[in-house]
Amino acid sequence: MTKPKILIQLDTDRHASVFDGVVAVDAGVDHLFQYSDVKPDAVRVLIHGAMFTRGPHDLHNTAVFVGGSDVDLGREVAEAAKLACFDPFRISIVHDSNGSNSTAAAAVLCASKHVDFSKSKSIVLAGTGAVGRTVAKLVVGLGGDVILSSRKKQRSIETCQQLVKLGCPNHKLIPLGTDEMGVLEAALPEVQVVFGCGAAGIELLTSAQLSLAKQAEVAVDLNAVPPAGISGIQVTDNATERNGRLDYGALGVGGLKMKIHKASVRELFQANSHFIDAQRMMDIGRSILLA
Numbered sequence: 001m002t003k004p005k006i007l008i009q010l011d012t013d014r015h016a017s018v019f020d021g022v023v024a025v026d027a028g029v030d031h032l033f034q035y036s037d038v039k040p041d042a043v044r045v046l047i048h049g050a051m052f053t054r055g056p057h058d059l060h061n062t063a064v065f066v067g068g069s070d071v072d073l074g075r076e077v078a079e080a081a082k083l084a085c086f087d088p089f090r091i092s093i094v095h096d097s098n099g100s101n102s103t104a105a106a107a108v109l110c111a112s113k114h115v116d117f118s119k120s121k122s123i124v125l126a127g128t129g130a131v132g133r134t135v136a137k138l139v140v141g142l143g144g145d146v147i148l149s150s151r152k153k154q155r156s157i158e159t160c161q162q163l164v165k166l167g168c169p170n171h172k173l174i175p176l177g178t179d180e181m182g183v184l185e186a187a188l189p190e191v192q193v194v195f196g197c198g199a200a201g202i203e204l205l206t207s208a209q210l211s212l213a214k215q216a217e218v219a220v221d222l223n224a225v226p227p228a229g230i231s232g233i234q235v236t237d238n239a240t241e242r243n244g245r246l247d248y249g250a251l252g253v254g255g256l257k258m259k260i261h262k263a264s265v266r267e268l269f270q271a272n273s274h275f276i277d278a279q280r281m282m283d284i285g286r287s288i289l290l291a
Contacts, residue, residue: 003061004030005269008050010038010077012068020067027265040080047084056088063268064093071097071130082275092274094264101278104134106257109285110248111193111218118143123191125149125205126198128159134278135195140168147187153177188212196221196229207231216245224250260285
């Protein structure tokens with residue numbers, strides 16, 4: 001008899017994400033166990049409770065989703081979950097705190113339909129945030145050069161250093177502080193892709209500034225709350241041609257993001273050894289686009 005699919009949602013926030021719970025159910029999970037305010041030191045007991053109640057041959061029907069708004073803490077929880085597993089008692093894990101991995105993967109994949117990153121330079125606005133960091137890492141992984149911007153250059157430098165520790169070549173990352181007069185305007189003419197990865201309701205780039213990016217082939221704004229992060233891009237834009245560019249808004253990227261999110265949850269139950277992060281979500285997203 002086939003065991004029901006159980007997803008254990010480990011959320012670092014006070015309340016477990018309703019969004020992630022709904023997506024899990026829509027992805028075909030039979031039972032959802034939600035834990036909130038999860039810290040890394042509590043993970044081992046929770047994982048062992050999941051591992052030892054089913055035999056190894058049934059553990060592909062038990063999986064873990066790590067979420068919450070704190071991406072760095074979520075990463076620690078996901079790593080703690082991995083470390084708690086051992087052969088033959090393993091369960092599959094996905095990490096997508098604040099939707100940052102699935103969103104970043106979808107954004108990069110949308111742009112990659114139109115540009116060859118290995119021959120392009122991108123600018124990632126608000127690049128020190130969770131989505132921005134992940135977008136930068138994925139673009140560099142495709143061979144691209146990235147200008148990583150933040151309001152404070154020191155934060156941008158520190159983020160680039162963190163990405164280098166994660167395997168990104170140092171020469172592929174260019175830190176930029178937008179608080180320095182004129183540096184953003186000077187950088188825009190040399191980029192082929194513009195990513196806006198800022199917080200909701202904050203304008204990162206004016207129309208006048210965007211017009212300076214004369215080589216830009218694609219612009220992606222991930223802000224769904226007015227005003228737009230990149231002025232002039234509509235939330236529903238989906239490869240909308242505008243001023244010689246193809247523009248994507250949050251909803252234009254969101255369709256692929258949701259498909260990646262659901263497909264990642266479904267993949268958890270195909271085996272008991274998957275660890276799904278942003279890089280794996282890129283592979284999942286490619287398969288979706290080719291289908």
